[in-house]
Amino acid sequence: MGEPTTVHWHGLVVPGDQDGGPHQIIQPGASWAPEFTGSQPAATLWFHPHAIATTATQVYAGLAGLIYIDDPVSHNLGLPQDYGVNDFPLIVQDRNFDSNGQFAYQATMMGLVPGETILVNGTLDPYLDVPKDKVRFRILNASNSENYKFQLSDGSDLIQIASDGGLLSEPIPLKSIALSPGERAEVVIDFSAISDESIQLHSGGRPILDLHIKKPSQKRQPPLPEQLATIDPFPTDPDQTTRVFELQSMGITGTINGKSFDMHRIDETVPLGETETWIIRNRGGMMMQSGGHPFHVHGTQFQVIARNGQLPPAEERGYKDTVFVGEGEEVHIRIRFNQPGLYMYHCHILEHEENGMMGQVKVE
Numbered sequence: 001m002g003e004p005t006t007v008h009w010h011g012l013v014v015p016g017d018q019d020g021g022p023h024q025i026i027q028p029g030a031s032w033a034p035e036f037t038g039s040q041p042a043a044t045l046w047f048h049p050h051a052i053a054t055t056a057t058q059v060y061a062g063l064a065g066l067i068y069i070d071d072p073v074s075h076n077l078g079l080p081q082d083y084g085v086n087d088f089p090l091i092v093q094d095r096n097f098d099s100n101g102q103f104a105y106q107a108t109m110m111g112l113v114p115g116e117t118i119l120v121n122g123t124l125d126p127y128l129d130v131p132k133d134k135v136r137f138r139i140l141n142a143s144n145s146e147n148y149k150f151q152l153s154d155g156s157d158l159i160q161i162a163s164d165g166g167l168l169s170e171p172i173p174l175k176s177i178a179l180s181p182g183e184r185a186e187v188v189i190d191f192s193a194i195s196d197e198s199i200q201l202h203s204g205g206r207p208i209l210d211l212h213i214k215k216p217s218q219k220r221q222p223p224l225p226e227q228l229a230t231i232d233p234f235p236t237d238p239d240q241t242t243r244v245f246e247l248q249s250m251g252i253t254g255t256i257n258g259k260s261f262d263m264h265r266i267d268e269t270v271p272l273g274e275t276e277t278w279i280i281r282n283r284g285g286m287m288m289q290s291g292g293h294p295f296h297v298h299g300t301q302f303q304v305i306a307r308n309g310q311l312p313p314a315e316e317r318g319y320k321d322t323v324f325v326g327e328g329e330e331v332h333i334r335i336r337f338n339q340p341g342l343y344m345y346h347c348h349i350l351e352h353e354e355n356g357m358m359g360q361v362k363v364e
């Protein structure tokens with residue numbers, strides 16, 4: 001490419017200097033050789049560029065992909081795990097096209113112009129033949145700024161088995177699953193319980209993917225286990241540090257704690273390995289509605305402990321690296337960094353990230 005870029009490992013717990021944030025710039029013609037050992041539970045993670053001022057347009061142009069982490073716990077649960085047979089990625093992105101059929105990235109003072117077309121894995125008008133059996137989908141909202149609320153057209157359940165950072169403690173049957181930019185959900189759909197020959201995955205009535213149900217495979221999937229992973233709550237300590245992050249936006253721009261991003265400023269310093277509580281508040285939008293912000297933290301997987309003073313819904317009780325904070329909402333997370341270095345936290349609406357809503361945390 002004729003412009004600087006980076007490769008950020010979204011959700012991977014790696015040292016700050018391997019994280020691929022704005023400090024690990026790859027200039028045109030140069031290369032970068034990150035090196036790290038993965039040590040975290042099985043999960044569906046992803047990678048995308050994270051350079052200053054070029055993130056949003058480079059992701060829009062196609063730089064995004066998935067990373068799968070497997071482990072014995074996940075492998076031995078009897079979950080569908082044959083890639084391309086009963087285990088499919090669904091990378092969902094909205095796009096506009098120009099008259100030449102090229103992507104047309106267009107932002108205004110209000111933000112990115114929403115795409116008229118939704119692509120799945122880069123495909124227009126996608127459909128998929130699926131076996132009349134249990135099938136796993138690893139869904140990533142890789143849109144720059146759109147939220148989705150996934151549902152099946154026949155009203156069947158989406159059984160969520162994993163969130164951003166790995167398996168939930170148990171399968172959660174849901175009629176709809178909301179994902180803001182950067183969030184993932186792994187779901188199982190049991191097509192053997194569906195009588196229609198074809199159903200549709202949609203979001204608020206917008207078609208996402210047509211699913212054509214074919215004759216059952218030879219070997220049938222076993223029932224889903226009642227228990228998936230063990231999620232140990234991070235230890236609590238009455239003396240632990242609490243930090244507050246106030247999000248405020250105005251159209252395409254925004255701030256965290258009243259500050260616009262400055263690469264030469266460390267906003268927070270956190271001791272390595274210590275558990276903290278972070279309170280994330282969405283103060284809304286100045287003059288216009290914010291629409292909510294997906295708050296993402298690099299280099300760790302956190303636990304959501306409260307949403308608006310209540311326990312979070314079951315699907316938010318696993319590991320997360322991105323949490324949606326709606327207008328006027330307050331979300332509490334328990335967070336711990338197990339690797340040292342400099343990391344970003346930011347709104348994952350890429351236009352907000354590039355226009356002020358990002359900060360830096362130093363872990364030491």
Ligand SMILES: [Cu+2]
Pocket residue numbers: 249254292293294347348349352353357
């Ligand atoms: Cu935002």
